[in-house]
Amino acid sequence: MSDVSVQEPAKSPPPERKGEAREEGNRWAAYLPTIKTTVAAVVLALLIGALLIIFSTPRVIESLKYFFSYPWDFFKFAGIAVWDGYTALVKGSVGSWNSIERTLERAAPLICAGLGVSLAFRSGLFNIGAQGQMLAGAIAAGYVGFHFDFPPGLHLLLAAVAAIAAGAVWGGIAGWLKAATGAHEVISTIMLNYVARFLMIYLLGKELFQRPNSNDRLSPPPAESATFPQVFGVHTGVLLAFLAALGVWWLLERSTTGFEMRAVGANPSAAATAGMHVQRTYFLAMALAGALAGLAAVMQILGQQDSLTENVAGTVGFDAITVALLGRATTLGPVLGGLLFGALSSGGLAMQAAAGVPPELAQVLQALIVLFVAAPALVRGVLRVKAEGDGGTVLAKGWGG
Amino acid sequence: MKLEMRGLTRRFGSFTANDHIDLTIEPGEIHCLLGENGAGKSTLMNMLYGLLEPTEGEILVDGEPADFDTPGDAIAAGIGMVHQHFMLVPVFTVAENVMLGREQTRGLGILDRGKAAELVRELSTRYKLAVDPTALVENLPVGVQQRVEIIKALANEAKVLILDEPTAVLTPQEIDELMDIMRALKKQGTSIVFITHKLREVKAVGDKITVIRRGKVVGTASPDAPEAELAEMMVGRAVNLTVGKEPPKVGKPVLEVNGVTVVDDRGTTVVRDVSFDARGGEVLGIAGVQGNGQTELIKSLLGIIRPDAGKVLLEGQDISRHGPKDSLEAGIGYIPEDRAHDGYVSSFSVRENLVLDLYRRNDFSRGAALKLDAIEKNAKARIEEFDIRTENMNSSLASLSGGNQQKVVVAREFSRPLKVLIASQPTRGVDVGSIEFIHKRIIEERDRGTAVIIVSTELDEIYALSDRIAVMYDGRIVGTVTPDIPREQIGLLMAGAHDGHETQAHETQGGAA
Numbered sequence: 001m002s003d004v005s006v007q008e009p010a011k012s013p014p015p016e017r018k019g020e021a022r023e024e025g026n027r028w029a030a031y032l033p034t035i036k037t038t039v040a041a042v043v044l045a046l047l048i049g050a051l052l053i054i055f056s057t058p059r060v061i062e063s064l065k066y067f068f069s070y071p072w073d074f075f076k077f078a079g080i081a082v083w084d085g086y087t088a089l090v091k092g093s094v095g096s097w098n099s100i101e102r103t104l105e106r107a108a109p110l111i112c113a114g115l116g117v118s119l120a121f122r123s124g125l126f127n128i129g130a131q132g133q134m135l136a137g138a139i140a141a142g143y144v145g146f147h148f149d150f151p152p153g154l155h156l157l158l159a160a161v162a163a164i165a166a167g168a169v170w171g172g173i174a175g176w177l178k179a180a181t182g183a184h185e186v187i188s189t190i191m192l193n194y195v196a197r198f199l200m201i202y203l204l205g206k207e208l209f210q211r212p213n214s215n216d217r218l219s220p221p222p223a224e225s226a227t228f229p230q231v232f233g234v235h236t237g238v239l240l241a242f243l244a245a246l247g248v249w250w251l252l253e254r255s256t257t258g259f260e261m262r263a264v265g266a267n268p269s270a271a272a273t274a275g276m277h278v279q280r281t282y283f284l285a286m287a288l289a290g291a292l293a294g295l296a297a298v299m300q301i302l303g304q305q306d307s308l309t310e311n312v313a314g315t316v317g318f319d320a321i322t323v324a325l326l327g328r329a330t331t332l333g334p335v336l337g338g339l340l341f342g343a344l345s346s347g348g349l350a351m352q353a354a355a356g357v358p359p360e361l362a363q364v365l366q367a368l369i370v371l372f373v374a375a376p377a378l379v380r381g382v383l384r385v386k387a388e389g390d391g392g393t394v395l396a397k398g399w400g401g
Numbered sequence: 402m403k404l405e406m407r408g409l410t411r412r413f414g415s416f417t418a419n420d421h422i423d424l425t426i427e428p429g430e431i432h433c434l435l436g437e438n439g440a441g442k443s444t445l446m447n448m449l450y451g452l453l454e455p456t457e458g459e460i461l462v463d464g465e466p467a468d469f470d471t472p473g474d475a476i477a478a479g480i481g482m483v484h485q486h487f488m489l490v491p492v493f494t495v496a497e498n499v500m501l502g503r504e505q506t507r508g509l510g511i512l513d514r515g516k517a518a519e520l521v522r523e524l525s526t527r528y529k530l531a532v533d534p535t536a537l538v539e540n541l542p543v544g545v546q547q548r549v550e551i552i553k554a555l556a557n558e559a560k561v562l563i564l565d566e567p568t569a570v571l572t573p574q575e576i577d578e579l580m581d582i583m584r585a586l587k588k589q590g591t592s593i594v595f596i597t598h599k600l601r602e603v604k605a606v607g608d609k610i611t612v613i614r615r616g617k618v619v620g621t622a623s624p625d626a627p628e629a630e631l632a633e634m635m636v637g638r639a640v641n642l643t644v645g646k647e648p649p650k651v652g653k654p655v656l657e658v659n660g661v662t663v664v665d666d667r668g669t670t671v672v673r674d675v676s677f678d679a680r681g682g683e684v685l686g687i688a689g690v691q692g693n694g695q696t697e698l699i700k701s702l703l704g705i706i707r708p709d710a711g712k713v714l715l716e717g718q719d720i721s722r723h724g725p726k727d728s729l730e731a732g733i734g735y736i737p738e739d740r741a742h743d744g745y746v747s748s749f750s751v752r753e754n755l756v757l758d759l760y761r762r763n764d765f766s767r768g769a770a771l772k773l774d775a776i777e778k779n780a781k782a783r784i785e786e787f788d789i790r791t792e793n794m795n796s797s798l799a800s801l802s803g804g805n806q807q808k809v810v811v812a813r814e815f816s817r818p819l820k821v822l823i824a825s826q827p828t829r830g831v832d833v834g835s836i837e838f839i840h841k842r843i844i845e846e847r848d849r850g851t852a853v854i855i856v857s858t859e860l861d862e863i864y865a866l867s868d869r870i871a872v873m874y875d876g877r878i879v880g881t882v883t884p885d886i887p888r889e890q891i892g893l894l895m896a897g898a899h900d901g902h903e904t905q906a907h908e909t910q911g912g913a914a
């Protein structure tokens with residue numbers, strides 16, 4: 001109930017709010033939701049999801065016909081449908097060890113790629129290219145994984161390193177273009193997404209990448225020696241995702257390089273004046289973002305043992321952007337965001353199986369969360385939360401303040 | 402219009418920035434607000450303008466309670482505010498900017514530019530503002546942009562105009578012009594709330610003075626009161642307004658600048674063949690009207706821009722190909738002119754900003770890892786030493802008052818051994834108490850044998866600190882003089898007049914171009 005908004009001049013830093021993380025402040029930061037907006041978005045999405053469940057359940061629709069004579073049926077059936085649907089969602093995502101496994105495995109690539117987007121974001125770069133970077137990583141992981149024959153362990157290591165390096169190169173190209181020519185990273189990463197996609201299609205047309213005696217655009221699965229061992233039914237690669245989060249946290253919050261990245265992201269000209277190499281930092285940030293997307297590919301190819309196809313990356317590279325923004329471009333955020341999306345996707349399957357809810361509902365939920373996160377004003381309007389300085393408050397300070 | 406504040410209080414968390422402030426602005430008066438950095442002046446004005454909601458207290462307009470939820474409400478009530486960061490659209494003309502938000506149309510939604518231009522022209526002549534409605538804002542000097550902001554407020558029929566440190570970014574001549582405008586406004590019945598740290602300005606235009614310290618009104622004064630008395634009221638202790646310094650013990654040239662030329666992006670030569678020496682144990686002041694190449698010259702010394710010709714030697718070593726990193730590490734301290742743009746990262750904490758260019762040193766990092774303990778200890782020491790008013794070391798710079806932000810930058814640059822200190826407008830926006838302190842530190846640095854270069858558009862500051870003064874005009878150093886020459890003479894040099902002093906001065910400093 002305090003600060004009041006006015007239009008914000010393009011360059012002003014976002015306002016400071018008490019008790020909130022202060023890492024935001026770079027030029028993309030206006031796109032970051034607050035914790036409150038994020039939670040509200042998830043809750044709203046679940047509410048609308050409930051309506052969708054209600055009106056896609058035949059029994060409920062039937063009961064509408066005699067709603068005025070016997071309304072109780074409608075509410076009863078609606079309640080049951082929502083309860084069944086959402087309990088199935090919870091059970092299917094965290095209800096059993098089996099479902100937790102699936103959630104973790106689905107979350108792992110999202111977390112890795114999301115961290116990459118987050119890291120670039122903190123350096124002042126909007127990395128739309130996680131998808132392409134993942135595909136580059138997948139090609140490398142797949143190729144080393146199925147084509148060579150090394151002892152177990154070493155094979156895994158080489159395949160993983162190849163994937164991470166390929167992702168880093170793919171991200172690094174965009175970073176280099178930005179540093180050397182000023183090409184905007186949003187444009188170049190989108191372009192590189194296409195390049196990676198068509199490279200994958202091209203390679204899958206080659207015999208080298210196809211299964212023996214087959215003309216399908218489908219590669220062999222990675223050799224046993226190049227895959228992560230399973231412990232309690234989860235591939236151990238998942239651990240790497242959490243280690244990566246720890247690493248990114250250390251890098252950003254505890255290292256000199258991270259200090260530079262955050263400074264360059266928040267105020268490149270002050271960073272340059274303080275003797276930081278802005279262009280080099282852009283390059284490094286994009287290369288690291290690519291490496292993390294490459295790690296996401298490792299999760300899929302060497303962890304879930306996917307074969308290479310055109311769609312091997314699914315939409316993970318794009319969901320990663322959502323996960324990062326949902327996670328407010330912090331380090332813990334993308335981990336939580338990744339777990340949430342992993343849970344939605346694994347619970348969505350169960351929801352269909354157990355409650356007959358269309359499998360698309362999980363995707364609709366994801367989409368709604370994104371929509372509400374992207375439109376905080378809408379969420380506020382719906383919740384009738386008074387503007388509390390979210391978004392564009394600017395306070396007049398002493399000059400330059 | 403009479404504007405009253407009663408018991409106005411604003412808290413940020415547990416911190417009270419304004420504590421039951423009572424203040425009345427009578428119609429047609431210029432009411433000056435004085436107070437040290439962080440006293441709460443801007444906070445108070447933000448509440449008046451609907452940018453911050455008061456925690457307690459009320460605002461009365463002509464005796465009626467008013468509730469300003471947004472600046473829109475304040476504007477409707479007849480309050481206008483000119484911010485330090487102008488809120489203008491650079492690619493629009495003056496008239497379009499004035500029109501913004503209150504577009505007049507000729508039916509069918511066609512904008513009536515003519516009407517807006519007419520309004521601007523009328524206001525401009527009425528208050529002698531000399532603003533051309535068809536000029537693009539981006540092409541206007543800072544002083545004129547400020548006047549566009551004033552016109553915007555007047556177009557909204559402001560009866561009370563808030564000016565928060567309007568003179569901090571102006572040249573002395575622009576300041577004089579602003580004073581005239583303020584007088585003209587007053588004559589027409591507009592009241593003005595005027596915030597400044599420069600006591601001379603208060604004495605020149607003020608009708609009434611209210612002093613705020615640590616969020617409370619500590620008294621009122623008349624503009625006739627002596628400066629020393631006003632200064633003491635502000636900071637709560639006697640302030641020495643003149644810098645006490647011994648004659649310099651001038652050493653060897655530390656920084657030698659030979660024929661430096663800088664051509665800007667548009668192909669204009671902004672620094673022309675500049676040569677000078679900065680000698681250890683001496684303060685060299687660079688005076689000049691803003692925009693005569695000082696900014697670019699300074700940037701080329703640090704390596705932020707590469708000189709297109711010429712050499713910069715630091716202790717005999719050519720550093721003209723260095724970037725800022727090498728220059729800083731070679732022992733140059735640098736206080737940039739535009740602190741918000743170049744001096745600090747507003748989203749970073751005070752702690753982080755205090756090591757923004759020091760984190761690479763072994764004191765603050767081991768290999769790739771930052772030494773958080775050392776960074777924290779450094780922050781504690783600097784906050785204490787420079788009296789930086791902040792809630793704690795983890796507050797972001799954005800939450801600090803303008804003057805305290807400046808102190809962070811100054812404190813950082815003073816926290817390592819230096820060979821050369823280059824300070825551009827080192828006390829911009831800083832209160833008298835802190836000016837005293839910063840000036841003392843600059844002289845101490847000089848006496849330690851550092852070569853100090855001060856760039857300032859304020860002659861007072863140049864005179865107070867310099868042992869030698871180089872005057873820049875049109876990209877050249879047109880003369881180098883000693884601070885015992887009369888102001889008028891420097892004024893003439895700054896305006897581009899060459900006189901006998903030039904050659905004489907050049908001889909003393911050893912054959913500069």
Ligand SMILES: Nc1ncnc2c1ncn2[C@@H]1O[C@H](COP(=O)(O)OP(=O)(O)OP(=O)(O)O)[C@@H](O)[C@H]1O
Pocket residue numbers: 016397398413416418436437438439440441442443444445790791792800801802803804805830832
């Ligand atoms: N958004 C905020 N969050 C926390 N503290 C704040 C915020 N805005 C201002 N403050 C604090 O309130 C105090 C008063 O700040 P204010 O900007 O009003 O000072 P000021 O009198 O204008 O100083 P200056 O002369 O330096 O401009 C300062 O200590 C500042 O740190």
Ligand SMILES: [Mg+2]
Pocket residue numbers: 397398399442443444565802803804
């Ligand atoms: Mg202020």
